[in-house]
Amino acid sequence: xxxxxxxxxxxxxxxxxxxxxxxxxxxxxxxxxxxxxxxxxxxxxxxxxxxxxxxxxxxxxxxxxxxxxxxxxxxxxxxxxxxxxxxxxxxxxxxxxxxxxxxxxxxxxxxxxxxxxxxxxxxxxxxxxxxxxxxxxxxxxxxxxxxxxxxxxxxxxxxxxxxxxxxxxxxxxxxxxxxxxxxxxxxxxxxxxxxxxxxxxxxxxxxxxxxxxxxxxxxxxxxxxxxxxxxxxxxxxxxxxxxxxxxxxxxxxxxxxxxxxxxxxxxxxxxxxxxxxxxxxxxxxxxxxxxxxxxxxxxxxxxxxxxxxxxxxxxxxxxxxxxxxxxxxxxxxxxxxxxxxxxxxxxxxxxxxxxxxxxxxxxxxxxxxxxxxxxxxxxxxxxxxxxxxxxxxxxxxxx
Numbered sequence: 001x002x003x004x005x006x007x008x009x010x011x012x013x014x015x016x017x018x019x020x021x022x023x024x025x026x027x028x029x030x031x032x033x034x035x036x037x038x039x040x041x042x043x044x045x046x047x048x049x050x051x052x053x054x055x056x057x058x059x060x061x062x063x064x065x066x067x068x069x070x071x072x073x074x075x076x077x078x079x080x081x082x083x084x085x086x087x088x089x090x091x092x093x094x095x096x097x098x099x100x101x102x103x104x105x106x107x108x109x110x111x112x113x114x115x116x117x118x119x120x121x122x123x124x125x126x127x128x129x130x131x132x133x134x135x136x137x138x139x140x141x142x143x144x145x146x147x148x149x150x151x152x153x154x155x156x157x158x159x160x161x162x163x164x165x166x167x168x169x170x171x172x173x174x175x176x177x178x179x180x181x182x183x184x185x186x187x188x189x190x191x192x193x194x195x196x197x198x199x200x201x202x203x204x205x206x207x208x209x210x211x212x213x214x215x216x217x218x219x220x221x222x223x224x225x226x227x228x229x230x231x232x233x234x235x236x237x238x239x240x241x242x243x244x245x246x247x248x249x250x251x252x253x254x255x256x257x258x259x260x261x262x263x264x265x266x267x268x269x270x271x272x273x274x275x276x277x278x279x280x281x282x283x284x285x286x287x288x289x290x291x292x293x294x295x296x297x298x299x300x301x302x303x304x305x306x307x308x309x310x311x312x313x314x315x316x317x318x319x320x321x322x323x324x325x326x327x328x329x330x331x332x333x334x335x336x337x338x339x340x341x342x343x344x345x346x347x348x349x350x351x352x353x354x355x356x357x358x359x360x361x362x363x364x365x366x367x368x369x370x371x372x373x374x375x376x377x378x379x380x381x382x383x384x385x386x387x388x389x390x391x392x393x394x395x396x397x398x399x
Contacts, residue, residue: 001034001035001106001107001387001390001391001394002034002035002036002037002103002104002105002106003029003034003035003036003037003105003106003107003108003109003390004037004038004039004099004100004103004105004107004108004109005022005025005026005036005037005038005039005108005109005111006038006039006040006096006108006109006110006111006113006116006120007019007022007038007039007040007110007111007112008040008041008111008112008113008114008115008116009040009041009069009112010022010023010038010040010052010057010059011023011052011053012052013040013042013069015069016231017136017205017305017307017308018111018112018136018137020207020307021136021181021205021206021307022038022111023053024205024206024207024208024379024382025382025383025386026038026055027053027054027055028379028382028383029383029386029387030054030055032383032387034387036055036056037055037056037057037058037099037103037105038052038055038056038057038058039057039058039060039095039096039099040057040058040059040060041059041060041061041062041115041116042059042060042061042062043061043062043067044061045061045063046060046061047059047060047061047095047098047099058095058099060092060095062092062115063089063091063092064082064085064086064089064091064115065078065081065082065085066078066082068082068114068115071261071262083143083164084164086114086115086117086143086164087117087143087164087165087166087167088117088118088119088167089115089116089117089119090119092115092116092117092119092120093119093120093122093123096116096120096123096124097123097126097127100123100124100127100129101127105129106129106130106390106394107129107130107131107132107176107390107393107394107397108120108124108129108130108131108132109132109134109386109390110124110131110132110133110134111134111136112136112137112139112145113139113140114139114145118140118167118168118171118172121171121174121175122171122174124174125174129397130176130177130390130393130394130396130397131174131175131176131177132175132176132177132178132179132389132390132393133172133175133177133178133179133195133198134178134179134181135178135179135180135181135185135186135189135304136181136185136304137185137304138185138188138304140165140168140172140189140194141157141161141165141168141188141189141192141194142154142157142161142165143160143161143164143165144161146235146301147161147188147301147302148235148300148301152300153300153301153302157192168194169192169193169194172189172194172195172196172198173195173196173197174197175195175197175198176198176199176393176396176397177198177199177200177201177389177392177393177396178194178195178198178199178200178201179201179202179203179386179389180200180201180202180203180304181202181203181204181205181304181305181326182202182204182304182305182325182326182329183202183326183329184302184304184325184326184328184329185302185304185305185325185326186200186202188302199389199392199393199396201385201389203382203385203386203389204305204329204330204376204382205305205307205376205382206376206377206378206379206381206382207307207310207311207314207377208377208379209286209311209314209315209377211314211370212286212289212290212315212316213316214316214366214367215293215316215317215366217359217363217366218293218359218362218363219359220359221251221356221357221359222251222359223251223252223253224250224251224252224253224293224294224352224355224356224362225252225253225255225291225292225293225294226245226252226253226254226255226292226293226294226295226296226352227254227255227256227257227288227289227291227292227294227295227296227312227317228241228254228255228256228257228258228295228296228298229257229258229283229285229288229295229308229312230257230258230297230308231258231259231260232256232258232259232260232261232264232265232268233260233261233264234264234300235299235300235301236298236299236300237297237298237299237300237322237342238256238268238298239268239271240298240300240342240345240348241254241296241298241348242254242256242268242271242272242277243271243345244345244346244348244349244352245274245276245277245349245352246272246273246274246277247349248349248352248353250352250353250356250357251356252276252352252356253276253277253278254274254276254277254278255278255280255288255291255292256277256278256279256280257280257281257282257283257288258281258282258283259281259282265279285311286315289311289312289315289317290315292317293317293318293355293362294317294318294319294320294352294355294362295308295309295312295317295318295319295320296319296320296321296348296352297309297319297320297321297322297327297331298320298321298322298340298342298348299321299322299324299325299327300322300342301324301325302324302325302326303324303325303326303327304325304326305325305326305327305329305330306321306325306326306327306330306331309321309327309330309331309337310330310373310376310377312369313330313331313336313337313369313370313372313373314369314370314373314377315369315370316366316367316369316370317366317369318336318337318338318355318362318365318366318369319331319336319337319338319369320337320338320339320340320348320351320352320355321337321338321339321340322339322340322341322342322348323339323340323341324342330372330373330376332372334365335365335368335372336365336368336369336372336373337365337369338351338354338355338365339351
């Protein structure tokens with residue numbers, strides 16, 4: 001089977017979990033003997049080819065007003081113009097047509113399409129091979145990819161996104177199979193009537209994480225090392241975490257790892273008046289997990305899956321998470337972690353206090369953590385599941 005994967009970015013250009021997960025999938029499929037090719041984007045115009053860890057990667061220059069993955073902040077009018085073009089970027093279709101003609105894949109697996117837009121569906125359909133759409137975020141519903149506006153998540157699609165996504169539901173009818181990385185994200189699209197003609201699957205992403213061994217058991221009220229790992233942004237709930245931690249009087253430290261926009265990082269620094277809080281910047285996750293006892297994932301939006309929670313659990317670390325989105329499929333309240341709720345801000349502080357004061361509870365959660373995600377950590381499970389999706393998509397296209 002020959003598969004063309006289309007994504008906004010590809011290794012070594014990695015901005016988040018989607019790129020990491022795609023790399024594991026592509027390399028895993030190639031290791032199983034399938035022929036794989038990747039089509040991704042870069043700022044420079046034109047189409048070039050290189051090889052990344054043995055994988056053939058086409059890198060196409062984005063045809064839009066600017067490259068969105070830089071620190072530069074663009075005026076509102078420019079951003080709106082970018083998103084308007086991105087609602088159907090016909091200029092990107094020529095790259096897709098060229099690669100399809102050169103590579104002649106049996107099917108195309110689309111992942112994050114920001115920059116590419118749903119225009120790619122038309123070119124793939126014209127070529128006559130099945131389309132598989134993997135949902136890593138909410139891009140096909142929301143121009144910001146997260147259904148979050150101002151200070152709160154969106155309960156419904158706003159007017160601007162209705163305009164920018166006016167034809168996306170219709171375009172989704174061209175998809176042969178759709179894969180949600182969680183039940184939560186697939187359900188969001190089904191509620192909006194997307195992918196009515198598609199075969200539907202849920203396949204959790206994976207990570208290759210060796211077992212580092214269990215955490216040392218807590219005894220009494222020894223210092224609790226609380227960690228946060230991820231992008232520093234309001235949508236990730238970092239301000240909520242900092243406020244609740246500073247309000248608490250627990251014997252604990254808070255280690256914040258990750259980067260964000262420089263002005264927002266400066267803003268967060270002004271919010272700190274507690275010597276127990278440290279900003280670490282970029283870290284190696286495996287090393288960071290050695291330094292913490294519990295991870296907090298306070299995301300205010302509905303995380304499609306919340307891979308950082310899975311990574312922590314794989315390191316025998318309990319997770320405190322906002323009860324929303326895909327996090328509800330990996331964090332099990334009272335088994336491998338505790339839930340808090342953004343609508344009840346004090347619930348986060350209460351959860352931290354509970355783990356600080358109750359060593360038996362902590363040890364129970366930590367003892368269950370890795371086993372609770374063992375199936376997700378099985379890379380063979382991921383490859384076999386996608387092979388089945390692809391085989392069924394090809395059969396469907398032939399009938």
